[in-house]
Amino acid sequence: MTMMMFSLLLLLCIHCPVSMSVTVSSSKTKVEVHEHTDAVLSCDFRTEKDQNPRIEWKKKEKAVTFVYFNNKFIGSYAGRAKMEGAALTIHSVTQKDSGEYRCEVTASDDHVNFGEATVTLDVHVPPHIPSCEVPSSVFAGSDLELLCKDKQSVPPATYSWYKDNRALKVSSDAAYSMDARRGTLKFTSVSKVDSGMYRCESSNSVGAPKSCVAQQLKVIDYPVDITILIAGASGFVIVTLLCCICVCVCRRRGRREKEKKTKSTKSYNPPPPPPPPPPIHNIKTYKATQSFMI
Structure with missing residues (x-):
């Protein structure tokens, strides 16, 4: 019975395909360094078959940008960074270098041919003169x-x-x-x-x-003359306001009286004079010539 199970397991191992994949990891996922020092971002990988995998480093900001691509450094990293295996070293870092970095390894000969690891870099800056x-x-x-x-x-x-x-x-x-x-x-x-x-x-x-x-x-302290000046200015402003109010009130009263007189004049209309009497012409006078007696 034992020999039969062993033979069965041996046959399964021979006929079943072995899963081959690349594995990527970092020994330190968060790196904190001081400004103007070197930062080492570790990246360790293992492949099952591919001996020359493709290695890339990218930085995640508002958009993903290349740091190391096609076996050379890109942009501001050119001339101030180096690769040792898959590990990335950035010389004389500044606050602009802070962020999230991603190590990507592609092994085309492996069954699962892609793996990645993420490393966060924090660049600490000492106090400046405030x-x-x-x-x-x-x-x-x-x-x-x-x-x-x-x-x-x-x-x-x-x-x-x-x-x-x-x-x-x-x-x-x-x-x-x-x-x-x-x-x-x-x-x-x-x-x-x-x-x-x-x-x-x-x-x-x-x-x-x-x-x-x-x-x-x-x-x-507030000088005495300034205090007096402020008090005098305040008094002048108050007197000016009172004068303006009196003038406005007098003008309103004058306008009202004038409007009343105008209205009373317009409301009384005297009647027209009567026409003159007609002239008297051809009026005959009668004299009594006889007297009548009954």
């Missing part, structure tokens, strides 16, 4: 927002503010608030004690923090 927006002067009692931004650091930078080279810290009794991710420093009502030299510092996990040049902020 741009800081600090006004030179501001009036006391007004609200104020200082801005700080570093658009080039990867991962995104976090921010801290300094006044007179002392780090500002948020507390319950502080007259300001800070947003470490947005880089803002807000005052609801500045006072003269807030005057000083302000600077911002950006930092991330890649390199040393970078700071902008400190800038002078001066909080000044």
